[in-house]
Amino acid sequence: MIPIKIDSAWKGTSDCRNCGIRDMVLFADLNEQDFGEIQGETALGVFTLRKGMVKLVRATADGRERIVRVLRPGDVIGLEALATARYDSEAIPLVEAQVCRIPLAVLHHLSANSPRLHKRLMQKWQQALKDADDWLADLNFGSARQRVAALALKMRDPDQPGITSFFARDDMGAMLDIKLETVSREISALVRDGALKPCDKQGRRYEITNEALLMR
Amino acid sequence: MIPIKIDSAWKGTSDCRNCGIRDMVLFADLNEQDFGEIQGETALGVFTLRKGMVKLVRATADGRERIVRVLRPGDVIGLEALATARYDSEAIPLVEAQVCRIPLAVLHHLSANSPRLHKRLMQKWQQALKDADDWLADLNFGSARQRVAALALKMRDPDQPGITSFFARDDMGAMLDIKLETVSREISALVRDGALKPCDKQGRRYEITNEALLMR
DNA sequence: CGAGCGCTTGACCGGCGTCAACACCCGTGG
DNA sequence: CCACGGGTGTTGACGCCGGTCAAGCGCTCG
Secondary structure, eight states: OOOOOOOTTSOSSGGGGGOTTTTTSTTTTOOHHHHTTOOOOOSSEEEEEEESOEEEEEEOTTSOEEEEEEEOTTOEEOTTHHHHSSOSSEEEESSOOEEEEEEHHHHHHHHHHOHHHHHHHHHHHHHHHHHHHHIIIIISSSOHHHHHHHHHHHTBOSSOTTEEEOOOHHHHHHHHTSOHHHHHHHHHHHHHTTSEEESSSSSOEEEESOHHHHTO | OOOOOOOTTSOSSGGGGGOTTTTTSTTTTOOHHHHTTOOOOOSSEEEEEEESOEEEEEEOTTSOEEEEEEEOTTOEEOTTHHHHSSOSSEEEESSOOEEEEEEHHHHHHHHHHOHHHHHHHHHHHHHHHHHHHHIIIIISSSOHHHHHHHHHHHTBOSSOTTEEEOOOHHHHHHHHTSOHHHHHHHHHHHHHTTSEEESSSSSOEEEESOHHHHHO
């Protein structure tokens, strides 16, 4: 299930040609002829995240919520539906998000007929797998301090590398497998040590004031 | 780098047709004509694991070893080379292992020309990604006891579901992100509680005597 | 038979979970 | 405009799980 609110003002195919992040997305290599193949459909689809952040959630054996990854603009949601026509995990927006929907049938057709998209698809699979492994190796390893610091580095804004985005403390806990109180404590400690500085009063945006301190 | 010793007695293409695990592997859907396309090459390749177990390892930020996944017969090694012509992590056999090597150029050619292989490839990507997410959600969550129990369940022998395989204690620690002494303690506790029974004296094979106890 | 390696077990201690109180932000309604 | 209440983030006290260090045991192999 992908309960993302789709920006309904943005539909049809014409905008794809002028998409602001077209160089990051699945359709980056499509030419005018390929665009002709795209038709609106309502079935299962694959999504490209345009804006915002989305958490991939699955239930653990003991019923708690486990966040396996966070997707950011340019990432693909629901790629697995291409292979199995089912989604493996739940995708929930962490902030207001916008996605492009690509109908499954269209993608199947293009993947067989467009070598460019075929290659792009491979890259997206590879990126998703690498992200998953990175997430495990970087964020779920070591002390609580190391995990929070690693998350701060991973969630840097691509446009403003000095700024990083955090989330609700219990979401951060589900990402790092630590309790929300510990998350809060470690953030406070990093602020005290001069590694971070809060940008707002909700604890969502921080300035990275000492990058070296975060890296160890 | 994939330092797997390849069973040199097994080479050429003729054996593929009679491979005992052909229904599990990448080439399961190739027909006689497709086999004609395969030639021996020496370049980068993708591997299908025939026998044994392989750990996927990457270095963490602080230099320690982190095992991101364990591959078992039928799994594919080095799929990422298809997209980037590089390997993302190191693959090291945990026990004596046998692999099929599939040259990259061959796979690229077939992936474009053989719809059957193309579909099979998608499934392998999807399986790898699901395995990665499962590994994170099942094995790196909860108490040390829960992690060891989850590993025992995941490492059951497909042919003998009552038997499970363990590894060197420090490898298990690198999989579960706990120390080897804790691994040892928890295994002992599970044996004491009647959930497991050792099959050998090296601590590698155990009989599952109480499955329900392991599941919670 | 002895050396060496890996597994186990024990004692101790620190980090993190638990429970609880408190502070702060924000929306609601008087 | 302020009073109130709920939700979320922070901070404190305390106890336990798991990390650390060390000793002991049982294999395996020379």
